[in-house]
Amino acid sequence: MRATLMYGAHDVRIETVPDATLREPTDALVRITASCICGSDLWPYGSMPATERGRRMGHEFIGVVEDFGSEVSGLKKGDLVVAPFLWADNTCDFCQEGLQSSCRHGGGWGSKNVDGGQGEAVRVPQAQGTLVKLPVAPDSVLIPSLLTLSDVFCTGHHCAVTAGVGPRTTVTVIGDGAVGLSAVLAAKRLGAEQIILMGRHKVRTDLGREFGATEVVAERGSEGIERVRELTGGDGTHTVLECVGTNPSLATAFGVARAGGFVSRVGVPQDNEIPFGVPEFMRNVTLTGGVAPARAYIEELMPDILDGTVEPGKVFDRTIGIDEIPEGYQAMADRQALKVLIRP
Amino acid sequence: MRATLMYGAHDVRIETVPDATLREPTDALVRITASCICGSDLWPYGSMPATERGRRMGHEFIGVVEDFGSEVSGLKKGDLVVAPFLWADNTCDFCQEGLQSSCRHGGGWGSKNVDGGQGEAVRVPQAQGTLVKLPVAPDSVLIPSLLTLSDVFCTGHHCAVTAGVGPRTTVTVIGDGAVGLSAVLAAKRLGAEQIILMGRHKVRTDLGREFGATEVVAERGSEGIERVRELTGGDGTHTVLECVGTNPSLATAFGVARAGGFVSRVGVPQDNEIPFGVPEFMRNVTLTGGVAPARAYIEELMPDILDGTVEPGKVFDRTIGIDEIPEGYQAMADRQALKVLIRP
Missing domain, CATH: 3.90.180.10 (Medium-chain alcohol dehydrogenases, catalytic domain)
Known part of the structure; x- marks a missing residue:
């Protein structure tokens, strides 16, 4: 064969x-x-x-x-x-x-x-x-x-579930690949009302909007973090669905997480050390997720x-x-x- | 004054x-x-x-x-x-x-x-x-x-609560300082039946036993991980309460965490990058905790x-x-x- x-x-x-x-x-x-x-x-x-x-x-x-x-x-x-x-x-x-x-x-x-x-x-x-x-x-x-x-749909769902997405949680999804878009769809299905999609490829973010994203942030890094914070009264979102897998993406995820929030990652990590230190500790941010069952x-x-x-x-x-x-x-x-x- | x-x-x-x-x-x-x-x-x-x-x-x-x-x-x-x-x-x-x-x-x-x-x-x-x-x-x-x-008691309790300690979870506590011992006490109070305390100062681990530790592991690093795994049928524990704050301690915490498990840390991190990569991702290990409210x-x-x-x-x-x-x-x-x- x-x-x-x-x-x-x-x-x-x-x-x-x-x-x-x-x-x-x-x-x-x-x-x-x-x-x-x-x-x-x-x-x-x-x-x-x-x-x-x-x-x-x-x-x-x-x-x-x-x-x-x-x-x-x-x-x-x-x-x-x-x-x-x-x-x-x-x-x-x-x-x-x-x-x-x-x-x-x-x-x-x-x-x-x-x-x-x-x-x-x-x-x-x-x-x-x-x-x-x-x-x-x-x-x-x-x-x-x-x-x-x-x-992909199960992986996006796993990301949303482990982060605790529900009707009362705000959501940021990082990444406009197939998993990120699936995470948007999963978050919408779980009842989230504010879903901010961070991505810069218009055809993809348009599909993200169709799947349930309420806002799209094209900026990256500190600019992107600033933009998400503006959209959330300065606080960031309760849940962050990190669907890329790189350290810059993870740093963005922590930057847009609300105090007490959950970052879930389902993109296979490309590094064995991650930027997760005192600022996240002081804000009680949890890092969860993993390979989806x-x-x-x-x-x-x-x-x-x-x-x-x-x-x-x-x-x-x-x-x-x-x-x-x-x-x-x-x-x-x-x-x-x-x-x-x-x-x- | x-x-x-x-x-x-x-x-x-x-x-x-x-x-x-x-x-x-x-x-x-x-x-x-x-x-x-x-x-x-x-x-x-x-x-x-x-x-x-x-x-x-x-x-x-x-x-x-x-x-x-x-x-x-x-x-x-x-x-x-x-x-x-x-x-x-x-x-x-x-x-x-x-x-x-x-x-x-x-x-x-x-x-x-x-x-x-x-x-x-x-x-x-x-x-x-x-x-x-x-x-x-x-x-x-x-x-x-x-x-x-x-x-300290609230911090140990926060560690146990964020890790999800309860009657059905096995627990490893890393560190025999006042917070680690408080975490043992908190885990016992929350109903945990197996509480493994990793520490090497006998006077302190003796107090840990009085507080509810069921086993004490004095070894560190890979030897300590091996010992905890032996005590848990090879799997590690559902929850790990990391009460030190250093990267070696955190690496031990991940090493003794069961797949799907929760590592909670309440020791102020001494590094802004941590060892949390593909192995933990593949086993869906969550890192939670933070400064205790x-x-x-x-x-x-x-x-x-x-x-x-x-x-x-x-x-x-x-x-x-x-x-x-x-x-x-x-x-x-x-x-x-x-x-x-x-x-x-």
């Missing part, structure tokens, strides 16, 4: 790899009908050292169950399913607590002996716990929105997609075939595309 | 200063009957650059109301009162939220025109909001415990002191007069004393 491998920065190739097959009785074999490129794929795309073996890519997908092992129940051949961006048994103590990202028997796509999502098919470990059935056809118009349940949120968020209440799939602005994946990466890196949908 | 001034590292002097007087109609004048030296006073005691003017010291005290301004109600002359380590109006929106440390009209002791607590008397700004009456005599045996409501907790904690349920005053192991304050600083810096009570 064909799949996507990254060999280094700006070196993405479509290659023929061994067909996905069942290995464990808890596996399922899924033929992919829709997948996508993630903003987090752009970090290695920008900086990964060259390798000889290549890394299998992709962690968001929808597909059809073709086969499954003897210990899998609840699935049948032909079911359309969505997978979260980490697989998990959904039964261990962490999973029971809603922290499937720390599942005792879980892991990531594209790791050893596990296929990536940017290909034709995937062996799904812990299939019964991992996969969630979709009550639509593979060509449904809802597919783009349902595909965001793999990652997407599996925990899929059932909760899906009904709002099915009934059209939310359309998170609007973050996809380009659809490509498997052969065009290298160009898809470049388009996202060049900010020519916000998020690229793949129809293998 | 006499008061304590710090002129630089290891240079604490008792001097005659202008008598405390009322300045604002919201002030009270309080004659101090008990005060103390704080672990946080040891940071400038160890490193403050030499100055010519000196800094007024002390932020924890109990005293008798001698006079008050025209806008103060609820107090009368002769009332015994305790003050939190920051003064606040207790009516602004932050105060109403329980964040008196961010009061819109509050401030700190020993700042411009405000006396410090390590002296004979204090002008108390925002007296009506700041002071809490004590239903005991100035020579009550409960005074040491009631004095901890100024800071002691005022928010005084009424809640006092009854347990009055009825003898808790005895946080056991952290005091030396009592001195005002002239001995310089020796008191040195004794705490040398770890000859855990916490020093002052009877002016």
Whole structure:
């Protein structure tokens, strides 16, 4: 079968790899009908050292169950399913607590002996716990929105939930990428009335307004902080959803957080030391968030997609075939595309 | 009157200063009957650059109301009162939220025109909001415990509350100073069943056991982390109360935090960059805490002191007069004393 491998920065190739097959009785074999490129794929795309073996890519997908092992129940051949961006048994103590990202028997796509999502098919470990059935056809118009349940919409939701967003909290969202826009949508869905989106790409911030942003701040750094403070009577917002992952972005997040406020970050940190010192301490600012346990949120968020209440799939602005994946990466890196949908 | 001034590292002097007087109609004048030296006073005691003017010291005290301004109600002359380590109006929106440390009209002791607590008397700004009456005599045996409501017991409680300590959470407390031991007591009071105290001074960890610690870990760094993990089935604890304030201590805190766990810090940070990166992100560890709004907790904690349920005053192991304050600083810096009570 064909799949996507990254060999280094700006070196993405479509290659023929061994067909996905069942290995464990808890596996399922899924033929992919829709997948996508993630903003987090752009970090290695920008900086990964060259390798000889290549890394299998992709962690968001929808597909059809073709086969499954003897210990899998609840699935049948032909079911359309969505997978979260980490697989998990959904039964261990962490999973029971809603922290499937720390599942005792879980892991990531594209790791050893596990296929990536940017290909034709995937062996799904812990299939019964991992996969969630979709009550639509593979060509449904809802597919783009349902595909965001793999990652971005759940990640935006996780950001909002861990920050404590609700009807009485003001919100700043930092970043107008697909996760930031999803965070806006999640905050709106959770009842926030003031949602300030910090971003400077008009097409994206326009989508942010459509998703629920009440104000857009294009300035960055101290100017951006000043602007958000002006919009909030000088105090900053109760919650800050940091959807970039860099230290300058985090410093902005602390700068716009109200005393006693919560900064949640879901962009993979690009540094292991962060600027979080005495000023934040004196104002009792909390830093929360982390990698989203997407599996925990899929059932909760899906009904709002099915009934059209939310359309998170609007973050996809380009659809490509498997052969065009290298160009898809470049388009996202060049900010020519916000998020690229793949129809293998 | 006499008061304590710090002129630089290891240079604490008792001097005659202008008598405390009322300045604002919201002030009270309080004659101090008990005060103390704080672990946080040891940071400038160890490193403050030499100055010519000196800094007024002390932020924890109990005293008798001698006079008050025209806008103060609820107090009368002769009332015994305790003050939190920051003064606040207790009516602004932050105060109403329980964040008196961010009061819109509050401030700190020993700042411009405000006396410090390590002296004979204090002008108390925002007296009506700041002071809490004590239903005991100035020579009550409960005074040491009631004095901890100024800071350490409330700070330990804040640490435990922001971390989410409760009957179902396991706890690690880092630091066997007065705040760390207070955090143990607070965690026990909140119902925690497993409380691991990381500290290496036996006299102090013995008091920690008396306060509720179920295990003591003397090792530090990676060895200490390993030991806590052994005691928790490999997982670490749900909550970690970081009561030191240094980056090595914070790194230990992250190392012993369970996935999805909360690290709360109440020791004043000694660095403006902290080690909080990808590993913590991947495990969804939250960093919370900050300077304690002691005022928010005084009424809640006092009854347990009055009825003898808790005895946080056991952290005091030396009592001195005002002239001995310089020796008191040195004794705490040398770890000859855990916490020093002052009877002016």
